[in-house]
Amino acid sequence: MSRSRTDPQPDIDESAESIRVHFLTFTDTYTTKHLVKDQLQAALSAYGVVPVDDWRDADLVHLFQDFILTTDNVRSFRFPALFQILYSETPLVVSTDDLFFTDRPDLISHPRFYGLHHRTNRWMLERADAIAAYSESVAREIGRYVDSTDLHVVHLAVDDRFCPTTSNTDTWTRDDQFVFHASLASKRKNPEAIVAVAERLDEQFVIAGTGWEEIVPERLRRRSVDALGYVSDDRLAELYRQATVFYFPTRHEGFGLPVLEAMASGTAVVTTTAYSVPEVVGDAAIQCHPEDVDAHVEQIRSLLHDDERRAAIERAALKRADQFSWDRAATETMAVYRELL
Numbered sequence: 147m148s149r150s151r152t153d154p155q156p157d158i159d160e161s162a163e164s165i166r167v168h169f170l171t172f173t174d175t176y177t178t179k180h181l182v183k184d185q186l187q188a189a190l191s192a193y194g195v196v197p198v199d200d201w202r203d204a205d206l207v208h209l210f211q212d213f214i215l216t217t218d219n220v221r222s223f224r225f226p227a228l229f230q231i232l233y234s235e236t237p238l239v240v241s242t243d244d245l246f247f248t249d250r251p252d253l254i255s256h257p258r259f260y261g262l263h264h265r266t267n268r269w270m271l272e273r274a275d276a277i278a279a280y281s282e283s284v285a286r287e288i289g290r291y292v293d294s295t296d297l298h299v300v301h302l303a304v305d306d307r308f309c310p311t312t313s314n315t316d317t318w319t320r321d322d323q324f325v326f327h328a329s330l331a332s333k334r335k336n337p338e339a340i341v342a343v344a345e346r347l348d349e350q351f352v353i354a355g356t357g358w359e360e361i362v363p364e365r366l367r368r369r370s371v372d373a374l375g376y377v378s379d380d381r382l383a384e385l386y387r388q389a390t391v392f393y394f395p396t397r398h399e400g401f402g403l404p405v406l407e408a409m410a411s412g413t414a415v416v417t418t419t420a421y422s423v424p425e426v427v428g429d430a431a432i433q434c435h436p437e438d439v440d441a442h443v444e445q446i447r448s449l450l451h452d453d454e455r456r457a458a459i460e461r462a463a464l465k466r467a468d469q470f471s472w473d474r475a476a477t478e479t480m481a482v483y484r485e486l487l
Contacts, residue, residue, distance in 0.1 A: 164194040165483060168204035171212050172228070178403060179210040182241065182302060189476035195483075206483060207231050209274075211242040211267065232273040237486040239479075240271060241278040241300065243400020244287035244421075245334075253334045253398050271295055276482050280401040281422035296485070300478045301426075302401050303470040307383045308410040310464075323450060324350035326389035326413075328382060328404050329396075331357025336418075339395040342439045344371050349450060354385060386411035390456070391449045394418070397436045402426045406470060409463035414456045416445045430459065430466035 169187050171179050187197060198204050209231075231238055245253065246267045251260035271277055271292045278300040279285040285297045325347065329335045337358075344351040344366055351371045353362065358373040367373060377385065386392065392408035394417040399405075402423050408415050415431035417423055424433060432449070434441040449456045 164196045165487065166196050166198045166203060166205045167483075168198050168201040168207045169210070170201070170207070171210045173212045177212060179212045179241075181403075183208075183210045185303070185305070185472050186241075186475055186479060189472040190479060192473075193476060193480050195480075201227070201231055201234075201236065204236060205487060206237045206239065208239045208241065208479075211240050211270070228270075232270065237275040238273070239276045239278055239482055239486070240274045241280070242267075242271070242284065242288070243280050244284040245398065245400065247287040247291055248398060248421075250398065255332065268292060275486050278479065278482055281425050283422035283425055284400050287421075298478070298482050300475050300482070301470055302403060302406070303472045303475055304403065304407045304410045304467070305379070305383075307379060308386060308407045309467075310387060310412050322350070322388075323390040324352050324388075325391050325393050325446060325450075326352050326354070326385055326408075327393050328354040328385070328407075329394070330355050331361050334396060334398045336395040336397050336436055337361045339436070339439050339442060340393070341366065343393065343395070343442050343446065346439075346443050347446060349446075352385065352389070354382060382407075383411065386413055389413050391416060391446050393442070393446060395434075395436055395442055396420050396423065399423050399426075405431065406467055410467035412460050412464050414449050414459040415463060416442060416449065426470075427463075428466050430462035432459070 167190070169183050171183060173179070201207050246260065246264045251257035254260055254263070268291055271288065272294050274295050276296045276298060277288060277292070278298050279288060280300070280302055282299055285299050289297055327340055331337055340353070341362060344362070349370065353371065353373045354377045356376050359375060362371050362373050386408050389408070392413045392415045394405050394408070394415065396402070396418055397420055399420060399422050405415055405417050405423060406426055409427065409430060415427065417427065417431055417433055418436040419433045420436050427433065432445045434445060449459070
């Protein structure tokens with residue numbers, strides 16, 4: 147992954163010995179955790195980090211935490227490997243968000259299993275040697291429950307494809323106004339607000355991500371909402387750049403990659419004050435309470451019809467997005483590794 151436009155060259159000690167790291171997740175379905183693992187692993191290669199397939203050959207194990215208690219994991223019997231790692235002498239770093247430390251069972255698909263997920267993840271984090279939280283917000287939430295493991299913050303970043311200066315900007319225009327949202331449909335993404343805003347806005351509304359076809363009423367899909375389903379990363383980057391406003395009324399984010407992707411694309415963002423979002427956007431996006439749909443509608447309408455205000459937010463968004471890079475994440479991660487080795 148190449149560095150952000152404003153990042154300096156990393157200070158690399160070429161005489162340092164390589165570090166063998168076993169990178170893993172516990173889910174086969176490609177999720178944000180896999181994306182983070184792949185991007186960070188690529189950035190760490192500049193620091194002499196060598197990935198190894200077997201954790202027993204590694205100097206260190208780096209786990210990107212996802213849903214551990216899944217049917218697939220139980221069927222494939224992956225837990226013995228996790229137990230072996232947790233009780234071995236090999237240092238373990240866990241990159242994680244705080245979904246099971248928010249005291250909000252209503253944010254997950256099956257609230258009755260929140261307690262089980264919480265206890266399992268708490269046990270895992272207490273056995274780890276270091277935790278790499280995606281944000282200060284995550285570190286605070288986890289720190290309320292886990293005080294025996296060193297907590298670090300490693301902010302995420304976005305792929306260069308979302309940066310206008312590294313894309314062919316001659317191929318896109320904003321001649322046709324539309325509001326854009328991208329996510330996998332879930333309770334955390336506040337689908338009620340998205341449907342309500344789409345109902346009240348007399349504007350084209352485009353949604354990318356699986357699950358929305360079942361949530362958006364047919365009358366809206368016939369009138370003004372285009373639920374695209376899954377789109378490729380390249381198509382997603384185009385949609386971010388073409389959108390007039392990116393709308394992300396989330397109720398919870400451990401980091402908020404879609405918001406940063408939109409900002410890096412030079413698009414004005416209307417989002418919320420939930421958890422880590424303010425930490426990511428700073429003053430470069432409009433933030434409302436997640437449940438204040440009236441404010442959402444008002445702010446989106448303002449941006450759609452006030453070109454000067456929208457342009458100012460777009461400029462601020464690009465400047466803010468430049469502060470996040472995978473090279474910075476790799477530097478912060480190396481600091482964690484070196485403390486353990």
